[in-house]
Amino acid sequence: MRGGFLLSLLLALAVLAALVAAGGWWWLNQPLRLNAPSVELSVEAGSTPRDVARAWVDAGVETSPRLLYEWFRWSGQSRQIRAGSYELDTGATPRDLLRMMVRGDERLATVKLIEGWTFKRFRAELAQAEGLKQATPGLSEAELMAQLGAPGVPAEGQFFPDTYAYAKGSTDLAVLQRAHRAMRKQLDAAWTQRAAGGPLTTPQDALILASIVEKETGRESDRPMIASVFHNRLRIRMPLQTDPTVIYGLGDAFDGNLRRVHLQTDTPFNTYTRAGLPPSPIAMPGKASLLAAVQPASSKALYFVARGDGSSVFSATLAEHNRAVNQYQRARKGP
Structure with a gap:
């Protein structure tokens, strides 16, 4: 009798264990309710x-x-x-x-840094990025660059334009560190590929020129020729006379309409009133502009003017340039 009870109990426990195991297996493979x-x-x-x-x-x-x-x-x-x-x-x-x-x-979110953006624009994008903790809003650009291990280096142009994925809860400083490292890597790689005998003497020179090429380019295929124009001007110490640097120097005072008075107003970034490169980049250049800055096309061009379709016409003499301006700029404006 006693042996029969024990056997029944063991069987019952075995069945119960099997049911529990089956229930557990079922639960493990059923969608959780959210x-x-x-x-x-x-x-x-x-x-x-x-x-x-x-x-x-x-x-x-x-x-x-x-x-x-x-x-x-x-x-x-x-x-x-x-x-x-x-x-x-x-x-x-x-x-x-x-x-x-x-x-x-x-789960990763992303923030995108666009080629040609200024550092100010990029910081504004980081401030709005989903799930990104803000660790730098109280820092000046100088303080921020010091935290990134580059004290005394202007922040402009020092961050590579790309799409950066991050986990929610990451900080804006962590994204900036990655973008800064990426730009140093891209700039170093471009600098090792520079053409011999050019007027650029440091990687920073290349970064500055690349930022100008980035802002002046309407069609990607024109980048090497635009870089060639600026190389040729630097060689003969001719002012670069590029509007984007003037606009950058105006800062918040620029209302979208570049006037003659602006070209005549001296700032450190006015390449009409000052020869050579400006003191820092004026935007974030991409890889294509970095390579164009160190590997310009071989040409004698000193001038270029926009056709109006995104491309440019390049000229070696002022007379050729004036004819191009008459054809593509003044004709478009009308009498």
Whole structure:
């Protein structure tokens, strides 16, 4: 009798264990219920598996935090959960949730730095970037460059235009560090490819000229010729006479209409009143402009004028240039 009872009890326990196992297997492979189409969570470094389970439930995963924690623990991977910013979408199972955190598959946002933007414009974009912690708004440009390990270097032009992905909770300083390193890498690579015998003596010269080429270019294929014009002018110490530098020197005073008085008003960036390169870049140049600055086309051109379709006409003499201006600029303006 006693032996029969024990056998029945063991069988019952075995059935119960099988049911529990089957239920657990079913739960692990069923989509978790969410209180929104997606649930976001930032897992901080040092969080325990129990903390993580509770945080997901608090964020909007509709399940038992104890059940979620037991799954983390039972899987043997609870210590492999990585800190980061995660997004759980509708249809994800408990297995998917743990796999995402163990792999570190973070939800990444992006911020885009456009070729030709100024540093001021880029900072404004960073200030509006989704989920990006603001660590630099109180810093001047000089203080910011010091934090990036480049004290005394003007911030303008020092950041490479690209699309930067980051995890939510990252700082704007971290993105700036990456963009700064990227520009140093691109500039160093371009400088090693420079043509021999040019008027540029330092990588900073190349960066400054590249920023001018970036702002003057309407059609990508014209970059090497535009760079050639400026190289030729620098060689004979002829003023660069480029409007974008004048506009940059005017700063917030520029209202969108460049007037003759502006060309005659001296500033450190007025390349009509001052010979040579301006004291710093005037924008963020891209890779194509960096390469054009150090590998200009071989030409005798000293002038160029916009056709009106994005391309330019290049001339070696003032007489040729005046004819081009009459054809493409004055004709378009009318009598």
